[in-house]
Amino acid sequence: xxxxxxxxxxxxxxxxxxxxxxxxxxxxxARRSAFSKTRANAVVAGxxxxxxxxxxxxxxxxxxxxxxxxRLHRGLGVLLAADLGATGLRVGVLTPxxxxxxRHVESADVRKGPEFVLARVRALLxxxxxxxxxxxxxxxxxxxxxxxxxxxxxxxxxNPPLMPEWDGxxxxxxxxxxxxxxxxxxxxxxxxALGELWRLQRSLHNxxxxxxxxxxxxGIVCQGQVYRGATGSAGDVGHICVDPSGPRCHCGNLxxxxxxxxGPAIALMARAAVQAGESALLxxxxxxxxxxxxxxxxxxSRAGDAAANAIVQRAGGLIGQMLASAVNFxxxxxxxxxxxxxxxxxxxxxxxxxxxxxxxLALSTRQLEIQISPLGEQSGLIGAAVLAMxxxxxxxxxx
Amino acid sequence: xxxxxxxxxxxxxxxxxxxxxxxxxxxxxARRSAFSKTRANAVVAGxxxxxxxxxxxxxxxxxxxxxxxxRLHRGLGVLLAADLGATGLRVGVLTPxxxxxxRHVESADVRKGPEFVLARVRALLxxxxxxxxxxxxxxxxxxxxxxxxxxxxxxxxxNPPLMPEWDGxxxxxxxxxxxxxxxxxxxxxxxxALGELWRLQRSLHNxxxxxxxxxxxxGIVCQGQVYRGATGSAGDVGHICVDPSGPRCHCGNLxxxxxxxxGPAIALMARAAVQAGESALLxxxxxxxxxxxxxxxxxxSRAGDAAANAIVQRAGGLIGQMLASAVNFxxxxxxxxxxxxxxxxxxxxxxxxxxxxxxxLALSTRQLEIQISPLGEQSGLIGAAVLAMxxxxxxxxxx
Numbered sequence: 001x002x003x004x005x006x007x008x009x010x011x012x013x014x015x016x017x018x019x020x021x022x023x024x025x026x027x028x029x030a031r032r033s034a035f036s037k038t039r040a041n042a043v044v045a046g047x048x049x050x051x052x053x054x055x056x057x058x059x060x061x062x063x064x065x066x067x068x069x070x071r072l073h074r075g076l077g078v079l080l081a082a083d084l085g086a087t088g089l090r091v092g093v094l095t096p097x098x099x100x101x102x103r104h105v106e107s108a109d110v111r112k113g114p115e116f117v118l119a120r121v122r123a124l125l126x127x128x129x130x131x132x133x134x135x136x137x138x139x140x141x142x143x144x145x146x147x148x149x150x151x152x153x154x155x156x157x158x159n160p161p162l163m164p165e166w167d168g169x170x171x172x173x174x175x176x177x178x179x180x181x182x183x184x185x186x187x188x189x190x191x192x193a194l195g196e197l198w199r200l201q202r203s204l205h206n207x208x209x210x211x212x213x214x215x216x217x218x219g220i221v222c223q224g225q226v227y228r229g230a231t232g233s234a235g236d237v238g239h240i241c242v243d244p245s246g247p248r249c250h251c252g253n254l255x256x257x258x259x260x261x262x263g264p265a266i267a268l269m270a271r272a273a274v275q276a277g278e279s280a281l282l283x284x285x286x287x288x289x290x291x292x293x294x295x296x297x298x299x300x301s302r303a304g305d306a307a308a309n310a311i312v313q314r315a316g317g318l319i320g321q322m323l324a325s326a327v328n329f330x331x332x333x334x335x336x337x338x339x340x341x342x343x344x345x346x347x348x349x350x351x352x353x354x355x356x357x358x359x360x361l362a363l364s365t366r367q368l369e370i371q372i373s374p375l376g377e378q379s380g381l382i383g384a385a386v387l388a389m390x391x392x393x394x395x396x397x398x399x
Numbered sequence: 400x401x402x403x404x405x406x407x408x409x410x411x412x413x414x415x416x417x418x419x420x421x422x423x424x425x426x427x428x429a430r431r432s433a434f435s436k437t438r439a440n441a442v443v444a445g446x447x448x449x450x451x452x453x454x455x456x457x458x459x460x461x462x463x464x465x466x467x468x469x470r471l472h473r474g475l476g477v478l479l480a481a482d483l484g485a486t487g488l489r490v491g492v493l494t495p496x497x498x499x500x501x502r503h504v505e506s507a508d509v510r511k512g513p514e515f516v517l518a519r520v521r522a523l524l525x526x527x528x529x530x531x532x533x534x535x536x537x538x539x540x541x542x543x544x545x546x547x548x549x550x551x552x553x554x555x556x557x558n559p560p561l562m563p564e565w566d567g568x569x570x571x572x573x574x575x576x577x578x579x580x581x582x583x584x585x586x587x588x589x590x591x592a593l594g595e596l597w598r599l600q601r602s603l604h605n606x607x608x609x610x611x612x613x614x615x616x617x618g619i620v621c622q623g624q625v626y627r628g629a630t631g632s633a634g635d636v637g638h639i640c641v642d643p644s645g646p647r648c649h650c651g652n653l654x655x656x657x658x659x660x661x662g663p664a665i666a667l668m669a670r671a672a673v674q675a676g677e678s679a680l681l682x683x684x685x686x687x688x689x690x691x692x693x694x695x696x697x698x699x700s701r702a703g704d705a706a707a708n709a710i711v712q713r714a715g716g717l718i719g720q721m722l723a724s725a726v727n728f729x730x731x732x733x734x735x736x737x738x739x740x741x742x743x744x745x746x747x748x749x750x751x752x753x754x755x756x757x758x759x760l761a762l763s764t765r766q767l768e769i770q771i772s773p774l775g776e777q778s779g780l781i782g783a784a785v786l787a788m789x790x791x792x793x794x795x796x797x798x
Contacts (some may be wrong), residue, residue, distance in 0.1 A: 149762055159762055206629045220727065222621050229730025230605045233762040240724045241758055251760060325639045325724045329617065331628025359640055361650065363548055363558055363632040 003050045003076075004396050010035070011399045014043050015052060015072065019389060021201045022097050023069050044070065051075055054254050056097075064359030072096035072389075077140035078132065079388045080125050080179070084117065085188060085340070086110050086147045086162050087263075090377070091124045093132045094385040096140070098198065103381065107235035110147060112166040118174050122371035126178075139181040143388030144171060145191035145380050147215060149233045155185040158232065161239075161251050162215055180227065184391045186226075189235055189382055192338055193219025194390075195375050195383030208332045209373060210237075211339035212319065216258045218326065240261065240322045257322040261292035263341055269311045270297045279307035298344040312344055313351045322356020323372035327360040327368065338373035338380075400590045402449045402475075403795050406594060409434070411796045413442050414451060414471065418788060419650050421457065422468050432668060443469065450474055452585055455496075471495035471788070476539035477531065478787045479524050479578070482779030484739070485509055485546045485561050485613035486589060489776070490523045492531045493784040495539070497597065500531040502780065509546060512564040517573050525577075538580040542787030544779050546588035546614060548632045554584040555630065560638075561614055583790045585625075588634055588780055592618025592625050593789075594774050594782030595735055607731045609636075610738035611718065615657045617725065628793065637661065639721045656721040661713040662693035662740055668710040669696045678706035697743040711743055712750045719754020726759040726767065737772035737779075 007015075017033050018024070024032065030040035047053040056069040074095045083090040087110075092103035104124055108167075110117055121144075129135060148160025156174040157163070173182045184195075193209040202224055208218035218235035220227040228234055238258030239251050246255025259265060270292045274283045281303065285296045300308035323335065335356070337349065353370050373379050406414075416432050417423070423431065429439035446452040455468040459620050473494045482489040486509075489501035503523055509516055522545075528534065554571040556562070571582045583613055585593075592608040608618035617634035619626040628635055638650050645654025658664060664793025669691045673682045677717030680702065684695045699707035722734065734755070736748065752769050759767075 082496060220728075223624065225622065227605075227621060229763070230732035231730060231762065231766055233760065234728065234730040234775075236727050236730070236760050236763060238759045240727050241720070253758065321640070321643075322724070325636075325721070326728050328635050328639050329619075329633065329725050329728060331630060331633040331635070333629035359652065361632065361635050361638045363630065364628070364635060367630055 003052055004387045007052075007396060009397065011043055011047060011052075012161045012393065014040070014047065014088055016068050016390075016393055019072055019393065020198065021069055021094070023151075024201075025069055029070065029384035041382050049308060068204045074099075077138045078129070078134050079385045079392075080129075080139055080142040080181075081381050081384035082121050082125070082142075082144040083188065083191065083384050084108070084110060084121070084144065084146045085380075088340070089117070089121065089124075091121060091128060092385070093125075093134065094392070097387055098382055098385055098389075100378075100381070101134075102128040104128060110163040111165065114169040114171065114174065118171065122175065132195060136179055139179050139387035140179050140390035142175070142179055142183040143191065143386070143391075144183065144185045144375050145188040145384050145387075146171070146185060147188045147213075149236065150185055150187050150190075151232055152186060155183065182388075182392065182395060184387050186387055187217065187219075187228075187232075187235070189217035190226050191219075191383030191387055192373065192375075192379040193383070194386045195379040195381075196336055196373060197221055197224075197226065198382065198386040199375055199379075204333055206330070206332050207334040207336065208323075208326065208330065209336045209338060209379070210319075212262060212322065212337065212341035213339035216262050216319065216322075220330070222330075237322060237326060238286075240325065242318045242321050254389065257318055261318040264345040266294045266297050266311055266315050266341070267292050269314065270300075270308065273307040273311065279305050281305045282307060292379065294341060295343065299340075301347060302345050309347060312348050316348050316351025319361050320352045321359055323352070323356050324359030327356060327364050331364045333367060334369045334371070336371060336373040336379075338375075338377065340377075342372055402451055406451075406795060408796065410442055410446060410451075411792065413439070413446065415789075415792055417452060417469050418471055418598065418792065421470055423600075426466055428469065428775070435449065473498075474706050475711040476537045477498070477528070477533050478784045478791075479528075479541040479580075480779035480780050480787065481508070481520050481524070481540055481541075482587065482590065482783050483509060483520070483541040483543065483545045484779075487739070488516070488520065488523075490520060490527060490779050491780045491784070492524075492527045492533065493781075495496070495788055497781055497784055497788075499777075499780070500533075501527040503527060509562040510564065513568040513570065513573065517570065521574065521577055537547070538578050540580050540787035540791035541574070541578055541582040542590065542783035542790075543582065543584045544587040544783050544786075545570070545584060546612075546616070548586045548635065549584055549586050549589075550631055551627060554582065566609035576771055581787075581791065581794060583786050585786055586616065586618075586627075586631075588618040589625050589627065590618075590782030590786055591737055591772065591774075591778040592620050592782070592787045594780075595772060596620055596623075597781065597785040598623065598774055598778075602774060603732055604732050604737065606730070606733040607634075607721065607722075607725065607729065608735045608737060609718075611661060611736065611740040612738035613662045615661050615718065615721075619729070621729075621788070636721060636725060641717045641720050656717055660717040665693045665696050665710055665714050665740070666691050668713065669699075669707065672706040672710065678704050680704045681706060693740060697740075700746060701744050708746060711747050714740075715747050715750025716754045719751045720758055722751070722755050723758030726755060730763045732766060733768045733770070734773040735770060735778075737774075737776065739776075741771055 030037040054073040056071045079094045090105045091107040121199045157166045189211045205224045215240035218237040239256040241255045242257045243255035249256035249259035301312045429436040452474040455470045478493045480491045488507040489504045492500045540789040556565045558719045604623045615637035617636045640654045642654035643658045648655035648658035700711045
């Protein structure tokens with residue numbers, strides 16, 4: 001794309017600033033960039049002319065006149081985003097300023113292996129592109145989140161406990177034939193953290209994003225950046241021990257919080273409650289559907305079933321116990337919760353909160369805020385698109 | 400000091416690079432700085448002339464000729480460093496390139512309060528200055544580590560559990576009358592981490608430094624910087640719960656690792672072993688001295704006493720259990736151990752190692768190195784001086 005050619009580092013930095021501060025006025029942008037106001041205006045004029053930026057309409061300003069805001073030019077193309085969970089996938093087509101043009105959610109089983117799952121992702125992305133009135137030539141970058149540890153450089157999964165069939169598989173090679181645009185893969189919780197960081201316009205520097213679904217994972221934002229650790233496995237909190245005499249986890253250890261409090265453990269506790277005759281509601285579910293899924297426990301809890309509520313509180317208490325250690329260690333300013341288990345409702349969040357505050361050092365929790373991720377179940381999709389746009393800008397800088 | 404006047408940001412950045420890469424040749428320095436070789440040589444020439452840098456003699460080079468190395472000029476003045484532990488203090492006078500000119504170690508009790516302890520620190524620093532042939536006018540910066548949470552901006556302690564008398568006390572104001580140089584205060588474990596980071600010339604980016612003494616603390620280096628957390632309490636791992644039915648800690652919670660495995664807990668376990676008739680050696684110590692100190696257990700363990708060894712292994716196992724959580728969460732490349740309890744010997748380190756590897760996810764430990772801090776008990780003193788020099792350079796930049 002010609003409009004990218006010969007950009008200076010200063011121009012690229014300004015594009016990056018616009019991307020990370022959507023809705024910012026020109027004046028605010030100049031203040032946030034390394035340039036003087038005059039110089040920033042000149043650079044912006046050049047970028048508008050080249051079709052890299054466009055005006056976003058007027059923003060009501062605190063003073064008299066109304067300030068124009070800027071965004072990355074939608075004519076640059078579109079981003080494809082895919083957020084793979086252990087049991088579901090979410091795909092979308094987004095503009096460079098994170099407007100969702102088309103999206104789709106469906107259940108999926110990552111254990112069916114990469115060929116099967118990626119064939120479906122590929123087909124859905126093509127459908128969504130068509131639905132958005134775009135072609136594969138319009139795609140400037142692809143971002144994908146997967147529920148396992150990822151080598152960020154190679155885009156390969158490394159020993160993923162929930163999806164062993166994917167070990168060492170190159171998603172990048174698999175999708176190369178379909179889309180010419182570069183593909184970036186990261187852990188599902190890291191992209192949720194990236195999505196929240198974008199939503200926050202980088203205004204918070206040290207926070208955690210916790211996903212509670214089939215597994216339990218943690219995205220870490222440290223000093224304004226997503227932190228991946230020495231070998232890419234930072235935030236792998238699902239296998240922290242909360243009870244040395246607890247059940248054996250698929251990782252081989254005993255009493256991992258994931259084995260005791262994530263979706264499958266919640267369903268197991270519900271079966272035990274039925275066997276103990278503690279819940280007529282859950283027994284009815286088991287009788288009529290032949291199984292109890294985590295979402296059945298969630299529904300029972302919202303309906304006020306005492307056994308379901310006890311299960312929810314136990315799971316929240318165990319996850320909170322694990323997070324209290326993370327809070328003492330990391331001293332985050334915020335914890336944002338996401339993932340399918342958060343649909344359980346306010347009782348789950350209350351149990352998590354209570355357990356974290358009870359076990360953390362007062363100094364670490366004095367200003368700690370704990371809430372549901374404001375992007376909700378979109379955080380992974382948005383984050384995957386942010387990853388694609390961020391890395392695409394970085395590549396333009398390196399080119 | 401005139402030689403500091405009117406430095407450009409580029410010159411200050413180069414001074415910083417020299418400080419963080421002691422023993423670097425001019426060629427290597429140019430490669431590590433943002434300058435071309437010619438430009439770097441010109442800047443270095445200017446800094447040599449101004450008396451900010453000096454040549455360090457010759458370094459054997461891999462090629463034929465020998466390369467000159469550079470260091471901050473020793474004529475700039477000296478740094479004062481103080482490393483306060485709960486039961487001991489270590490003070491020193493150092494050159495800008497971290498050569499120790501004079502130092503002193505003695506036992507101390509921080510619970511005697513700030514006036515008492517700081518009067519002693521003040522007297523010792525004056526003595527050491529004299530011993531090094533310097534005066535208070537030669538002091539360019541003072542660094543101090545304290546065993547509690549510190550508000551880094553104000554230099555005040557915030558709710559320190561081991562030294563409640565110091566809460567809100569301004570060490571900076573207290574020492575202002577004695578030394579004109581700026582004083583910087585940080586947590587004792589953060590300065591140990593800073594010392595190791597300096598020793599490593601920033602070659603590692605994500606590692607932990609664990610101090611095991613009267614308390615247990617953790618210094619975190621994240622993305623090449625000491626990480627202090629949202630409110631300065633990051634690394635406060637001593638109050639992570641390792642046994643919900645454990646004894647009550649001075650923080651109010653049950654089963655904190657500090658209450659179960661730090662120095663005082665080790666001494667308590669030894670008393671229990673004597674009462675149970677498990678150790679003739681420890682019984683003898685108690686009979687002859689009227690008490691059992693942690694160092695007595697260390698000595699008994701090194702002498703092969705079975706009860707002492709069991710205590711050491713239990714303490715190491717509990718601390719390792721806590722650190723396994725930190726490893727799963729943070730995925731560091733290295734863990735360095737320091738603090739007085741490390742004098743116990745190899746059995747303690749072996750127990751720590753075994754427990755960490757056993758409970759951490761394989762992916763996090765595949766490349767994890769666990770060792771005694773190479774700077775040993777000097778790491779805090781060096782770190783305090785690094786803090787002083789680093790912040791002094793930063794102030795020159797801001798001036």
